[in-house]
Amino acid sequence: MKNVIVYVEQKKGATRKVTFEMLSEARKIADALGGRAVAVVLGSGAAQVAEQIKGYPVDAIQLVEDPAVEQFLLDPIVHYVELAAKNVGPSLILIPNTLSGRDLAGRLLARLNAGVAADVTEIVVTNGRVECVSPKLGGALVTHCVLRAGDYGIATIRPGAFTAAPGGSGAQIERHDVSNATYALAIERDVEEGSGEMALEEAPVVIAGGRGMGGAEPFTSMLKPLADAFGGAVGASRAAADAGWVSYSLQIGQTGKTVSPPLYIAVGISGAIQHKVGMRASGTIVAINKDASAPIAEFADLTVVGDAFAIVPELTKLVTAAKQ
């Protein structure tokens, strides 16, 4: 492992914040390993994304504008990232720890005979040895894991763990040819349903509602305005998703998403372990709950005991005024 490859997830010419975080970290790792940092952008819209990322400190941006990336499930991406790895040479491959990122990591680890460190929040390079730090068991433990010396290693990177810092003297954009490979899984329809992982996992503030909301309506009439006041996103506990009040794409917890925003406000959420493991790494946790003995009070930084339906609208007013 000498070089660093960043796989840039993109859709229709837009990418995620984690991309910029990975590009910035890739430079540091490549310098420590004495190699190059290379970004790989694939699919229709890749050229647009290359423009957005060229202000970040990588040496080169490999670009393949192949529409097969949108027409077939993951296989074209696996194919092109493998080609890039062979082309760049022995390298550490950084992939965002998202649904499709985890699939990609698994595919590549078999193709490249590589080790994988998952959900990485810190990478330490010492004399060529790559050590990855990851929270495990829902944050109950932090592990340090070494990617053994070999040609390739893979780390899936937790969004928000690294700091994005533009810089460098402008990456060289390399266009690569479209492959004539054939792929097995055809995407017949691709349907977007409102806010997804990107909004929730990358939101600087998450306002989450639980069983105490009592129905679907408070999520839109009460929590959404507070989230808007902060410029954040609305999330939910499993109880709220199971009750059908919100889509499962908003669920935070063991069976849902893991978030770690600088500010997390839990409204009417008891804080059962199922939920806690999905948000305990948040910077500051505020709870609004009618029950002072709810488990969430044990790990929230501030718990306000009272009627959320009265407190939240007041708070929305105060935050809106304070931000003006």
Add this chain to the structure above:
Amino acid sequence: MKIVVTVKLVPDPNGVKNIDPATKRLVRAGVETVINPYDEYALEAALQLKERVGGDSTVTVFCMSPESLKESLRKALAMGADGAVMLSDAALEGSDVWASAHAMSLALKRIGFDLLVVGGLTDDGSTGAVPGALAEFLGVPCLTNVRKIDIADGKVRVERETDGGYQEVTGALPMLVTTALTIGEPRYPSLKGIMGAKKKPIEMLSVADIGAGDAVGAAASKTELLSFAPPPARGAGKIVTPEDPAAGAATILAFLQEKKLV
């Protein structure tokens, strides 16, 4: 159609999790072993497919685990699986994702399948990378996060959940799919199922049986676990019971301003 479901045996997720400081592995002693709850969704999907497709379809459960945990597999048989195969060998201990997926793929090649169903997540600190790696080692397409599946004449049509919605994807058998939790709640074993499970076969395989050679265990792994520790504890928080809602809101605002979050 031959359906194989991979399951993992894990310490009860509702139990306490401890790691042995010497071996750096999960301590299983004193904690009940159960089928990884997410894998029960995979099994449920397989059983429903078998019922729909009919004919001579079978559902076989595959598990890589110490032999001492064998009886924990009976629940899968009680739910309706026709049989089980277990890959057990001391040489497998300490396997990382690469080594685990590699050994599993050799066993699965030997078992054979038309459709391989894998649970979406594991509950004991895994990486989410196993299904993709298995598919590559087995040379079959990999369709993840599936919530609905239809199979006719070897053609597969699924709905799979994505970060922000869903996709309809088509392909052909043989194939690996992983299941989303929305595929349907796992059934409870019936009394008849529980009685019948006692007589169903659990075939045992060793590393020699699958011809894995030296490519197993900690020595063949591509990663090495150095250390683990609990994260820094959060300081005890403040609990405030305000006089009225406005005071409660003001308390929160002042707290956030102090932390420069507003």
